[in-house]
């Protein structure tokens with residue numbers, strides 16, 4: 001994610017939405033016979049456009065996975081499923097889940113899209129409001145008190161369960177994991193009926209666009225919901241690829257397909273959303289507190305409200321734009337007033353091609369006592385979450401709160417600087 005001003009050039013590119021709609025059956029575009037038929041190979045013409053072996057391999061993987069997903073959906077007709085997004089979902093997760101829901105609808109599978117945290121980025125709030133995207137906040141306590149017996153399965157999208165508090169509740173309730181669709185590096189062993197994890201693809205929205213394209217749900221530009229979902233997928237794809245700068249052939253092909261259906265004006269409206277004052281304040285703190293060493297910019301921003309959590313990646317996005325900085329890490333203590341819970345949240349952004357955020361974060365922070373990593377990443381971006389457990393709360397005592405922040409701040413800096421520069425002491429940028 002980046003500042004709006006940097007978008008203007010791309011926004012001016014001519015993008016067409018004029019596609020002659022194909023005739024569709026009366027029941028909202030659902031062709032019952034087509035559901036029974038294996039995915040049609042001829043419908044993926046653009047996927048085979050690549051002559052290289054990579055293009056061909058990608059094509060055969062997407063065809064095979066589409067077919068597997070179709071079989072999985074057939075086997076779960078008329079069921080109810082819960083789609084779990086990361087606690088703070090991004091456009092890639094939100095749009096992909098919506099696409100899953102629309103595909104599943106054809107098989108009479110009812111899906112509820114939920115996340116435990118909040119939509120803290122102004123663009124995400126705009127995305128959900130302006131497209132009517134059917135995702136709902138479901139805090140941990142709400143899920144715990146919910147009768148889960150009517151759900152036959154849950155699905156993880158754009159995550160592998162490590163970034164959601166909700167997964168353990170579903171596991172304990174004995175609800176089976178039906179599908180995992182993600183593009184992050186493999187986070188561990190997952191027992192799922194359907195698995196499509198492709199770390200070489202830059203966005204989950206690309207994977208879902210391929211599902212649509214291979215015939216799991218042929219998009220129709222006369223159906224309003226399809227246009228909105230295509231717009232959401234375009235936003236997800238762009239935001240996970242740094243406006244296509246990190247996009248690979250498959251992502252471009254997916255974007256090309258979506259360009260026939262998406263609504264340019266709607267996407268523009270989503271991108272126009274402004275930052276709140278509190279987000280601006282966090283960016284200011286990150287600027288003041290940053291230390292720059294070996295082209296790394298590291299900033300602790302202290303305490304933040306739960307709803308402002310997304311200010312952290314936005315601050316990292318900003319710090320990485322400084323001259324001579326290739327990697328920025330911003331972190332703070334996020335306080336959830338409802339649950340008296342505190343967690344250290346951090347974000348990494350890098351423009352250095354040889355730096356793997358996933359490896360870097362795993363190496364810097366290691367694992368917790370149960371062997372779970374505190375975070376991970378994808379190309380150019382990563383994040384971590386360190387629960388504060390017993391040390392949570394007690395912040396009415398400001399001396400204690402200050403001391404606690406200083407300890408965490410020092411510890412995180414030590415761990416990061418060990419990798420940034422094994423010997424030297426941090427140099428203050430002021």
Ligand SMILES: [Mn+2]
Nearest residue numbers: 092158204240
């Ligand atoms: Mn993603």
